[in-house]
């Protein structure tokens with residue numbers, strides 16, 4: 001029995017070893033036949049040297065990596081891809097921020113971008129849940145040539161969809177009838193006496209209350225004591241009769257929703273966390289005794305503003321399974337103008 005096992009093991013090792021070339025020089029590139037007559041002339045070229053030039057925007061471009069050569073790989077964060085890759089090139093006329101979006105592609109894509117010096121400027125493997133890729137908000141400089149490589153994870157390859165468009169910041173609208181947080185506008189050295197919870201005062205921390213189906217708030221960044229600081233919003237929510245509280249949120253930047261406990265500033269920690277936004281809904285489900293109080297927290301995932309400004313505010317929206325409706329019907333713009 002043991003001999004058999006060893007033999008089986010040797011077979012396995014020999015079988016897998018054959019897949020690797022132990023030499024120290026790359027072999028000759030095998031001759032391949034490229035796919036012909038690809039519609040629209042949008043098919044990428046095989047290498048950076050024969051990259052297909054496109055002008056921006058590229059809308060609903062299609063092509064395939066099947067039949068192409070594996071020339072490139074980057075780590076973001078997975079390595080050792082042997083997938084074939086194709087390359088596009090473009091030279092923007094002016095400074096811009098762009099998205100390179102492979103959503104809708106038929107395989108586990110990977111995508112990255114080089115500048116004219118072949119320095120990596122962006123890389124993404126799995127932005128979407130189907131493992132397709134998005135390079136988001138990539139700054140490009142007018143007059144500089146860039147190369148976009150469409151690759152795959154592992155050895156995956158196949159048909160891809162590509163859109164290269166100008167990045168548009170996420171902008172949310174507060175739904176009609178929502179309750180409005182009404183926190184004063186942020187400013188440098190802002191003191192959050194509105195709903196800063198334990199961060200403001202560990203004994204009598206001010207909490208907001210959420211008791212409506214729709215709720216809109218703002219959060220963001222400011223400088224305090226010369227350092228980066230963020231607005232944190234601490235809320236009390238009464239658990240509904242079902243014993244299950246569901247909150248679906250979205251925000252204009254990546255933003256945490258936390259359930260906190262124990263309900264004491266000295267010991268409180270994060271029981272569960274969910275990231276909402278930008279323009280991407282997420283849901284947190286909190287369970288507990290009907291009528292009990294939940295500590296709920298909303299705030300940015302980072303401490304510094306995205307554009308380097310001292311003060312930066314953005315919006316978030318929450319949809320709960322609470323039955324209540326807002327008693328006052330402010331428009332979002334009305335309320336913001338009060339504080340701007």
Ligand SMILES: [Ca+2]
Nearest residue numbers: 070072083085
């Ligand atoms: Ca590759």
Ligand SMILES: [Ca+2]
Nearest residue numbers: 108109125131
């Ligand atoms: Ca992927």
Ligand SMILES: [Ca+2]
Nearest residue numbers: 183218219233
């Ligand atoms: Ca706030």
Ligand SMILES: [Ca+2]
Nearest residue numbers: 192195232233
């Ligand atoms: Ca606050």
